[in-house]
Amino acid sequence: MSNLILFPILIPLLTGIILIFFYKKIILQRIFSLLSISVSIIVTLSMIEQIKNAGIQTVNLSNWDAPFGITIVSDMVSALLVLTTNIIAFCCIIYSFKGIEKERESYFYYSIIQFLLVGVIGAFSTGDIFNLFVFFEVMLMASYVLLVLGNTKVQLRETVKYIIVNVVASALFVIAVAYLYSVVGTLNMAFISERISEVGGAGILTVIAVLFLIVFGLKGAIFPLFFWLPGSYNAAPIPILALFGALLTKVGVYSIVRTYSLFFYEDSYVFSLLGILSLITIILGAIGSIAYNDVKKIIIYNIVTAIGVILFGFSTFNAVSLTGSIFYLLHDMIIKGALFLLIGVMIYITGTSNLKYMGGLMKKYPLLAWTFFLAALGLAGIPPLSGFVGKLLIIQGAFEASNYIGSFIVVLSSLFVLLSVIKIFVKGFWGEESDNVMKKPVRTLLLPGCILVLLSVFIGIGAEVLSPYISLAAENLLQPENYIHAVLKE
Amino acid sequence: MEFLMAFIIGILFMCATYLILSKSLLRIIIGTGLLSHGVHLLLLTMGGLKKGAAPLLGQHAESYADPLPQALILTAIVISFGVTSFLLVLAYRTYQELGTDNMEKLRGKKYE
Numbered sequence: 001m002s003n004l005i006l007f008p009i010l011i012p013l014l015t016g017i018i019l020i021f022f023y024k025k026i027i028l029q030r031i032f033s034l035l036s037i038s039v040s041i042i043v044t045l046s047m048i049e050q051i052k053n054a055g056i057q058t059v060n061l062s063n064w065d066a067p068f069g070i071t072i073v074s075d076m077v078s079a080l081l082v083l084t085t086n087i088i089a090f091c092c093i094i095y096s097f098k099g100i101e102k103e104r105e106s107y108f109y110y111s112i113i114q115f116l117l118v119g120v121i122g123a124f125s126t127g128d129i130f131n132l133f134v135f136f137e138v139m140l141m142a143s144y145v146l147l148v149l150g151n152t153k154v155q156l157r158e159t160v161k162y163i164i165v166n167v168v169a170s171a172l173f174v175i176a177v178a179y180l181y182s183v184v185g186t187l188n189m190a191f192i193s194e195r196i197s198e199v200g201g202a203g204i205l206t207v208i209a210v211l212f213l214i215v216f217g218l219k220g221a222i223f224p225l226f227f228w229l230p231g232s233y234n235a236a237p238i239p240i241l242a243l244f245g246a247l248l249t250k251v252g253v254y255s256i257v258r259t260y261s262l263f264f265y266e267d268s269y270v271f272s273l274l275g276i277l278s279l280i281t282i283i284l285g286a287i288g289s290i291a292y293n294d295v296k297k298i299i300i301y302n303i304v305t306a307i308g309v310i311l312f313g314f315s316t317f318n319a320v321s322l323t324g325s326i327f328y329l330l331h332d333m334i335i336k337g338a339l340f341l342l343i344g345v346m347i348y349i350t351g352t353s354n355l356k357y358m359g360g361l362m363k364k365y366p367l368l369a370w371t372f373f374l375a376a377l378g379l380a381g382i383p384p385l386s387g388f389v390g391k392l393l394i395i396q397g398a399f400e401a402s403n404y405i406g407s408f409i410v411v412l413s414s415l416f417v418l419l420s421v422i423k424i425f426v427k428g429f430w431g432e433e434s435d436n437v438m439k440k441p442v443r444t445l446l447l448p449g450c451i452l453v454l455l456s457v458f459i460g461i462g463a464e465v466l467s468p469y470i471s472l473a474a475e476n477l478l479q480p481e482n483y484i485h486a487v488l489k490e
Numbered sequence: 491m492e493f494l495m496a497f498i499i500g501i502l503f504m505c506a507t508y509l510i511l512s513k514s515l516l517r518i519i520i521g522t523g524l525l526s527h528g529v530h531l532l533l534l535t536m537g538g539l540k541k542g543a544a545p546l547l548g549q550h551a552e553s554y555a556d557p558l559p560q561a562l563i564l565t566a567i568v569i570s571f572g573v574t575s576f577l578l579v580l581a582y583r584t585y586q587e588l589g590t591d592n593m594e595k596l597r598g599k600k601y602e
Binding site: 130133134137140141144148151153156157159160161163164167168170171174175177178179181182187231 | 510515518522525526528529530532533536537538558559562565566569570572573574576577580581583584587588596598
């Protein structure tokens with residue numbers, strides 16, 4: 001038992017609280033936020049090393065033994081996600097220095113980001129299903145504030161809808177937990193898993209599995225529950241949009257992955273349901289991403305496609321496809337963060353998000369253009385960039401499970417993804433220079449996007465280095481016994 | 491007793507669904523409030539209604555009531571209180587800024 005795994009939750013919590021006290025001193029806030037996230041990143045790196053050497057790490061809060069108290073569990077999946085979360089938050093905060101208005105910045109912006117991180121990282125590392133709900137609420141509460149911060153009309157309108165959707169989803173979450181509790185009589189995820197295999201595949205468990213799918217599907221935006229996402233995300237300013245797009249939906253995906261791999265791994269019905277839904281999600285996301293001329297909307301619909309791909313890989317549920325899914329999940333968080341930050345620079349330069357009024361950015365901003373081009377290729381999964389490895393493994397896994405239609409749809413979706421982002425490149429960077437293109441200093445704004453794109457290139461080229469970590473993560477998901485054993489110490 | 495609770499919860503869910511589907515923002519908020527009440531009662535009932543003594547040290551009884559659902563409900567109530575109060579303030583601000591609480595009119599640019 002090591003308390004190390006609590007630090008990624010505690011550091012942002014303390015930072016968030018401290019930042020409230022001097023919310024007017026922007027420079028100090030910036031330095032402090034960056035510092036705290038850097039510490040978090042270092043701690044998470046050493047945590048990953050520890051998990052690799054010594055297996056899954058657990059901490060029982062207040063020393064209550066495992067099935068009774070709340071357990072914080074960190075296996076490879078959650079540790080990798082925590083690391084990626086911190087990296088993205090780091091870049092979004094750098095972007096916020098120039099990319100967000102002073103008025104927003106001086107009203108608790110940085111401290112709310114820290115609270116958002118508490119929620120996200122907590123949800124990634126908790127081992128208790130009700131505690132997961134609590135961390136979800138922490139994350140959501142912070143996201144409500146971030147979404148409405150600035151008080152413009154669009155934001156108010158969309159935040160109301162976003163909150164109502166999420167309040168209903170939270171109610172469903174508690175209902176699902178209540179049903180689960182009445183069946184298995186415990187909240188500890190490892191113990192639930194053990195009890196469920198004792199209870200056997202009763203029909204009520206399928207009902208609970210579908211309820212969980214609805215709850216997490218609403219957060220993770222899978223078909224048919226993604227209706228709220230394009231509108232709400234579109235209202236947010238760029239750095240917040242990047243945080244949301246890269247992190248929030250992925251928490252939903254992670255929760256589906258965690259609960260399904262631990263609780264319902266024997267229930268083939270829900271897995272095939274998940275597979276079908278994720279394929280429809282891919283198709284609708286692809287259609288949405290080529291339908292719009294608005295750069296924000298295009299990338300937002302690409303989130304939906306990516307969620308579909310990740311969950312499709314997960315629903316196939318064999319070693320290869322799970323490795324692929326985790327690869328793709330990490331890749332997608334980074335590349336989506338990068339793309340949002342890069343289109344943010346484009347919007348900053350031209351003052352519009354509509355592609356019709358952009359054009360010819362290449363001449364004045366060659367670095368932006370080529371970074372975006374790399375990110376676009378990475379998103380579509382052109383080798384040797386980061387999307388390729390994940391997609392290849394997902395498709396390979398689907399072939400092993402002889403799901404040919406599914407793999408065909410995933411391959412086809414890459415083409416549409418490529419089309420949608422290359423459209424931004426062609427219309428935005430090539431062609432006649434539009435009148436909207438101003439000469440503005442963009443060096444600070446461009447830096448975080450470049451960092452993320454470089455990281456994504458590294459993931460692609462250095463896949464060999466990362467693969468032991470990621471296959472360990474896939475192994476964690478595939479064999480719930482390890483997780484149970486680590487938590488319950490049997 | 492569980493039977494009665496099931497009916498009460500069902501009625502609460504029914505009213506909540508009806509209110510959430512209405513156009514007025516205030517009704518929707520009241521609906522979410524009712525929904526969370528229903529959920530909390532459900533959580534209480536799912537843990538099993540009182541079957542034994544209070545689970546305290548020093549109480550010697552054959553069976554004890556399950557304390558966990560009560561702890562969960564307390565947490566859930568606090569959270570829904572926080573979210574509802576935030577939502578109320580936000581709804582009021584929205585009403586001030588946009589001059590309407592009709593969800594039909596809050597649909598977005600296309601419909602303005």
